[in-house]
Amino acid sequence: QEQVSFGTNWLPQAEHGGYYQAVADGTYEDCGLEVTILPGGPQVNNRALLLAGKIQFHMGGNLIQAFSAIEQDIPLKVVAAHFQKEPQVLMTHPDQGLDTWESLKDIKLLMGDNGFQSYYQWMIAAYGFSADQREPYTFNPAPFVANPRVGQQGYVTSEPYAIEQVGGFVPNIFLLADYGFDTYATTVEVMTETIEENPEAVQCFVDGSAIGWTNYLYGDPSAGDELILAANPEMTPEQLAFSREKMREYGIVDSGDSLELGIGAMTEERYNSFYEKMVDAGVVPDGLDVDSSYTLEFVNKGVGLDLRKSLTGE
Amino acid sequence: MSQAEADDSVAWAAAQEANTRNNRRARLARVGLPFLLFVLLIAGWHFLVVINEIPAYILPGPGTVLTTLIKDWPILSQSMINTLAITGLALVVATLGGVGLAILFSQSRLVEYSLFPYAVVLQVTPVVAVFPLINIYVENTVAKLLICAWIIAFFPILSNTTLGLNSADRNLHNLFALYGASRWQTLRHLQLPAAMPYFLGGLRIAGGLSLVGAVVAEFVAGTAGFGSGLAFRIIEAGYRLNIPRMFAAIILISVAGIMIYLVLSLVSHLILRKWHESALDREK
Amino acid sequence: MSQAEADDSVAWAAAQEANTRNNRRARLARVGLPFLLFVLLIAGWHFLVVINEIPAYILPGPGTVLTTLIKDWPILSQSMINTLAITGLALVVATLGGVGLAILFSQSRLVEYSLFPYAVVLQVTPVVAVFPLINIYVENTVAKLLICAWIIAFFPILSNTTLGLNSADRNLHNLFALYGASRWQTLRHLQLPAAMPYFLGGLRIAGGLSLVGAVVAEFVAGTAGFGSGLAFRIIEAGYRLNIPRMFAAIILISVAGIMIYLVLSLVSHLILRKWHESALDREK
Amino acid sequence: MIRTAAASADRASESAVALRGVTKTFPGGVTAVRHVDLDVRQGEFLSLLGPSGCGKSTVLRMVAGLASPSSGQILHPHDAKARDVGFVFQEPTLMPWASAFSNVWLPLRLKGVSKRAAEARVMSALEGVGLADFAHSYPRELSGGMRMRVSLARALVTEPSLLLLDEPFAALDEITRFKLNNDLLELWQRHGFTVVFVTHSVFESVYLSSRIAVMAARPGRILRTLSIDEPYPRQDAFRTSEAYAGFCRETSDALAQAMAADAVA
Amino acid sequence: MIRTAAASADRASESAVALRGVTKTFPGGVTAVRHVDLDVRQGEFLSLLGPSGCGKSTVLRMVAGLASPSSGQILHPHDAKARDVGFVFQEPTLMPWASAFSNVWLPLRLKGVSKRAAEARVMSALEGVGLADFAHSYPRELSGGMRMRVSLARALVTEPSLLLLDEPFAALDEITRFKLNNDLLELWQRHGFTVVFVTHSVFESVYLSSRIAVMAARPGRILRTLSIDEPYPRQDAFRTSEAYAGFCRETSDALAQAMAADAVA
Ligand SMILES: Nc1ncnc2c1ncn2[C@@H]1O[C@H](COP(=O)(O)OP(=O)(O)OP(=O)(O)O)[C@@H](O)[C@H]1O
Ligand SMILES: Nc1ncnc2c1ncn2[C@@H]1O[C@H](COP(=O)(O)OP(=O)(O)OP(=O)(O)O)[C@@H](O)[C@H]1O
């Protein structure tokens, strides 16, 4: 058994369900990997550990950082994308006349640093939002709940639930993917060195994750949920159920290409079109060798398609 | 016992009694007034929340927080113990490091001029920014937490102790030189005692900072494998909009801070009361 | 000028010259040794990076950082100015607040016992945790930044100044009492001068903390509408994986910290050199 | 020629301060003085004479109101607030951060006198103790005796009505001391203030005082009070007079007695 | 009976310390002493006598090596390191955080003597200055004179070969002072160490010294050196002798001359 670590970008939650499920089911072990999942957090930077070779796999948020890595000559590649759609949303209070995308320009938006550095730059360039609108979000939604005239970032799978529970209202939701931010999300990033020296491990991780996600979404998620709940005592089964439900509803993990190619699917067209879009928006510089930011070597092999069929009967 | 001595005893006893009476009143005031103020503040907080109808997810009232504190005590107390453990360790390490460096610096102005800048660099470097580096090269979680907390807490001790070591009376220095005292002896018998009031002042600042450091370290480094502290509770509760619990955790941090300060003040008083102006009674 | 006086002048001049020579050598050592150490450290860093082939995206070498610093100077210098502006303001506010509170506390033990706990609470409360509250009730960005930085920086000044105000010589206190000095006069002419060495010690600690505070405040509160400081550059560079620029920004913070420390040390020396042990020359 | 104080008690002179059965026990348990009765009369020059550690300084501090007795009473017939006191501590007690000038200016400054308005008086006080040239020196730059003289100048600059001096001349050479003795007497006669003077010198106490309280130690107490019935102005000639020698002998005997009392107590 | 030092310069006694044309100018520009030549002879009892501020303490500090001259030389014929020195500063200079016992123990402690081993010597030194009962008191709890005596006990406890005393008895009453004078002389005769004694008292200097250097101020200099050719042991009877009065008169005159020199300088 080879020991590897996978660093996530947040505390354990349903959005990481597939990986936990694969660990719980022994899916990774079947192909020879013993995977340790290293949770992230608001100030935790697990990518640094990837760069330093302390962990082998890292969960990327969206593709912009993958482009940055190319720009900085960092030998890092995306080997799989587990979210076909970016689940990032902006939320507003209902009944405030803030029901349109355009109306978001009139208010302050609570947003974390990552969001500000990635999709908000695109919103500025593509839609004319302004940097002054941004207020820092410290992952405490109280200011949003308190002030009906501000917007806030969130994951479609998480924040709306919390807001509903505590604030007592169902927020308006604007899914960025619907407005053209069609990046892959929740990618798996690996150093080139690992790909060259140990392609079997990478393949095992990518395949295992695809199966894990299939099981988590369409099978019995309780084994994965149990691990998540153990690693994050604050997580509730209700929240997990809500998130899982939303992931299915919006086709976050499994939609479009992945229906044919298997979970984790990526295509060159999608990469190029997103890159063009970001170049047009001025978020990333022109002339990068986008092809070197990813490899299709490990995905698009239809792994897990049979399993899904057997689980869903479709 | 002679008559005179007996008289003295009586006078002394009377004085003692008067003192005790005064002391008792003073002590009553010392405990009573702060307590009164505390009650007033809590009441103010309560009415602020009630009158402005501030919802609990923005600013919970003291009642709500107390209820939460009691309800969540099993979780919170465990977190508090974890945080206090790191705080205590950090304070010990900060004290050793700060005093050690101060002693090194006091040995020569040259050493001081050469090394102090790096101490300042450590003080001002944002932990958040250098943490990834620490994270790469340090394996042990407790060690990581300690390094972060230490970076935050050691400087006041270093700075104040250095000042104190340099503030020993010149004539006493001369006396030690005359008696051929070694560097170590001068340090041990002259500079360290003379630096005590300054060092203890630095320690009181560092006590709070160790706690801040433990909390920040946890924010930054997480607590994987060590057990989550109050910082984790705050983040988590904030994220879940469980604001009463967040406030309960903040209040526990405050209480811990006050306790640390009181303990260090007491230690300071006990060490200095025999001789230093700052610890002497103000009465005649 | 009498012969005797002329002789004196000669002796004095000779002594002066000897002094100057000594001073020059001492000054050379004072500048030279720290500089040498600095060069050694930089060289060590360089070779560490080269020999271990550490890639620039983990730990850039000094050359890379310097190049980046020069290349990105227009951006970085502007950010540094913004950060320094907040730092300066925070230090001023921390000084006023710290000294003001210390004066208040020194007026009576009762006030001290009643209010000090809340100062400790402010010191230990994690800024990150209370920021949402500040954010809800404070509109102005600069005010938000200042509040955060102040919370971080004021305590050492408060604590040290309080200690200093209580450390004035008892007999001088008695003298002031005899001459019927008012509270304000005792404060102005006795306690404040006596507290100077302590206050200046606290100020030197607070100088660095103001910078830390400005950086942390920016991390937490952002800079919308004010212009981005070094913290923003660090976050941005970190996100963009532009590690050399991140290090350049960190180094600017370090340099700023050292400069602040040097300026405050100089101020301290100028104020104390006439009378306080810590600022006197060590030579005979 | 020497009468005990009891004989002159019916003199109608008013008290400036009176101690009645005063005992002072320090927190450590040391009884510094016990059952001290002492009337400081308006306008007199009273010396407290006694061996080291007998409680002279303690009594003086209680007279000034700087220490409170553990038992017994201290009476101030006059409004205590209105009194203006000059005090010379046994140590110079100067502010190390202020020049000699500023140290002497202090009492005036506390009364609201500006630097300019105070300058003449401060300089003449410094002149009086022979330190006009050192007005701008810091205490650290002065010799031990010079510091004590600055302290004396500070006490005299306000021309107080009650002057309390704790061994002000101990650190001075005889010539400076004699000069200052005479200056002090002259001031006293001109302004008629009350002086309580702590000393361990028999000669000095006899030369200066109208009355001497001789103290004994362990516990500190007043053993005898002697009146020096020699008219003022006294001048250097008095030092060599027969009368002076007589007073000195008498006082020395009293002191010796005090020291002996010590041994048996 | 009094000879100037020049006459006895050919005496073959060795120097313990020698000052050659020593000038000390402080950074502020004050010249404390100028062109001082002084031989401290092995085993002698030398007093420095002079008005306040004439540079006595400065000379003493230079002899001890605590200050370095601005010009001129200080010669130590014997190995400076091997010398053990006792020093009483003009201020008590006690460690405020240590009891009287610990303060006196200090010099022994620095030589590695444990508390137990030092106890007898420390207590007998404290006994010698009459403070055995106050061994556990902190300096803050002692009177001014008591503090000075602790400082004296500290200087004597090591039985040094060179004893430098800066007005050690100024704060003491005459009886304690006389007793300590005698004790000091007795020690000196028994152990034969060298004493340099700063004082402003003519009487004291005559009673104690084998030689007196009279200093004048502004700038500080040695005006005259007087030998007191009176055999030791000297006892209280000497104080009342004709010879003593004669020496005192002579010394007083020298001092007066020094003060006068001041006025014209
Ligand atoms: N703060 C204190 N705490 C305890 N004991 C004290 C304190 N101050 C003075 N004493 C004791 O009180 C006694 C008298 O002290 P005081 O200073 O009045 O003596 P004194 O007559 O002025 O002596 P001297 O001539 O040496 O100055 C001494 O035995 C001393 O130890
Ligand atoms: N640190 C210093 N800086 C400047 N001047 C000084 C310093 N120390 C002493 N002096 C000056 O040197 C002169 C001699 O001082 P010193 O202390 O030697 O006098 P002294 O003879 O001991 O007097 P006293 O009997 O009053 O103690 C004085 O005029 C004093 O002002």
Ligand SMILES: [Mg+2]
């Ligand atoms: Mg006294």
Ligand SMILES: [Mg+2]
């Ligand atoms: Mg002197």
